[in-house]
Amino acid sequence: MKRSVLVIAALPLLLLNGCGHSRGIYSNYRNVEELQLVRTLGVDASGEGLVLSAAAGRPQNGTPPAIVRRSVLSVPQGMDALQRRTPRGQLYFAHTQYLVLGQAFAETGADGILDFVERDIRTRMGASLFVVRGGTAEALITGSGKDWDVSDVLTALKSETDERGESHVFDVRETAVALSEYGAALVYALRPADTEGSVFALTPGLAAVPDGYGILRGGALIGFLDGAQSRAASLMLGKLGTVTQELPDGAGGKVTAELSCGAPEITLVRAAGGALCLSVRAAPTVVIAALDTAREDVLDDASLEALAAESGVRLRRDLEAVLARSRAENADFLSLGRAIRAQGIDPGSLPSDWLRTLKVSVSVEPLVRHSYDMDAPAGTDGGGAA
């Protein structure tokens, strides 16, 4: 009896029929050498459907990466269609690192692709999300040089952004959570840039440069944040690293400062009459990095105070501008709801137009240092004698 039970129990092992393609559980077995690991997936609008483009990683043997594109009606259909068009190997989407959306596609609504990535097991929510400002993902993916591809460009861009900290590359999960919890989100915007004449050792092609943030409201792209506003948005989200700021010295010269700031303190208070008032308080550190001035007293206490005041005024103006934009668009892309929640208040319990009617008060209290302050104690920003 025991033997017969063992035989019965062992029979299903016949279903584990090795590495071949079959209807068994090894139906999704893939030979690693034959895989084309997709690193970048692009989505663009096209008539009633969309264009899906994919760039695989560069194979070890130095051959150019597989780049495929296809016009389709839906993303799942598109991924299957790309599979059939691949020049070699099998496309494997499980390690997709970058998801690039064309501006026109994002304007019609990116929530569909986000929803797909959330649910589909082939992709992952940790993929970084980009929107191509004034262009298409397809052009970016197919337009790279022969020696490099779009994934190299995006890797470099992300790495530089992480280090410089002027803006932030959000991933699909962060974007999806911001959209579902606060109704709006920011997405890293980039602009195609031709490298002709600026890249010498490599073949020219289409690269990308950072270009602020795209604003998603309810899943659709409604606009962009530029320059100072995108910096201020990064600061509001606690994502700003060290950035440079040029300040006038008051005598025609300029002082270059490095500005760094942690997440600002955001508090919601109810003013008299029940109006909601949001208080934003930032305390950036401004380090004097370079001087281009004829003034000799520029590092005096009084001058430093004036520089600090000027830095604070500029930063406050930028913060007020980005907050005004958020209220004007009625899009909480700065995740103010998050700060409100941190105070134990559910944004859902506030009136539906709370963002539009919000009174905002911004205060910036910069602290100025200069990098050769010999009087400062060792170990501080001023350096000093050990």
Place this chain on the structure above:
Amino acid sequence: MTRQDRLSPRQFVAAVFLSALSLLIRRFPRSLAARAGRGALLAVPLSALPMLALIAAAYLLFRRRAAGSGLSEVFTDLLGRTPGRLLTGLYGLWFVLYAGFLLRTGADRMLTAVYTGTQPWVFICIMAPVCAAAAAGRLLPLARSAMIFRPLMLGLILAVALLTAKDLDLTLLRPLPPVDAAVAASALEIANLLTIAFFLGFGADRLERPLRVRDWAPWLAALLGVIGLMTALCLGMFGQELTAKLRFPYFMLVRDLTVLGALERVEPVVIALWVFPDFVLISLLLHLAAGNLRFSLSLRAGRALPLLCAAAAAAAALALPGGIDAQRRLSERVVPILCAALGFGPLPLLLPIAALRERTQKRTRAHDRRNQA
């Protein structure tokens, strides 16, 4: 039951704990988030109240019973021989269907989360014979395997928690809503997990000694801790709306896990490890189903009945509808309601009878003593 097939209370509790792990991954924390949002975090400790009530009821039922009494004996003792046997047989049939449902949902989990290119019958046809072989044997090896799998599963859950902790946004857990009807309903949904302990009560005749509080209390706390941890991780990672939207939010959370910056896409391993609790639970149900039917129909002991039960469960699994909507209806409405009805339902009938019986026995004993005096 053989003389060697005796379970220690620790082994019995391990089997219940692992069975509950198998059940909770099917719906939690998605259904909790869908119903109560962030209030799911409140529902977890709140569920201890109905759970303790169920445990107290089980204590009352088994109080002053000789060792070797399972639920079958309780039924026949309290309800009479024929109704007791009929009810035991009904539970046997339910266990077969329940095992079939678990086989199917386990297969669908594999299809949804890992092996998209295949069919559910592959997994059903592999799992059913393996569980049949285990169910045809004694209960003790199953309980021992539960003892082995329990630290493995707890280690896995803790490792996932540690690796995801850095990405959590704790503000997504705040503010906690007041305890309302949705939170209370979620608490009952969690407590419904413990009906599996009631079902496994049919195997309580194999217990070496009655359970004491110190046997089960730490593991009840651990179970609630696991549910609370999974809920907090998913809510802190995805927020309440996204958690409610994803089919298996816990596995989606594992999908984006990177181990030491080197290992990615480890979710197939985590999902595959959940086969162990499934194996223990399905095997236990088939074993108990065979025991119940044998008791009910006065059949001789043998291995044919567990194999037949397994075949019937596999057939039920293959016959279940495959559409997402139908499965969701089964998973979220039909099966939980049946579990609650069969797990909590007999108690209002059994407890008064047990109380009356006890009172009558007391009076009889007192009367006997007076007569003797």
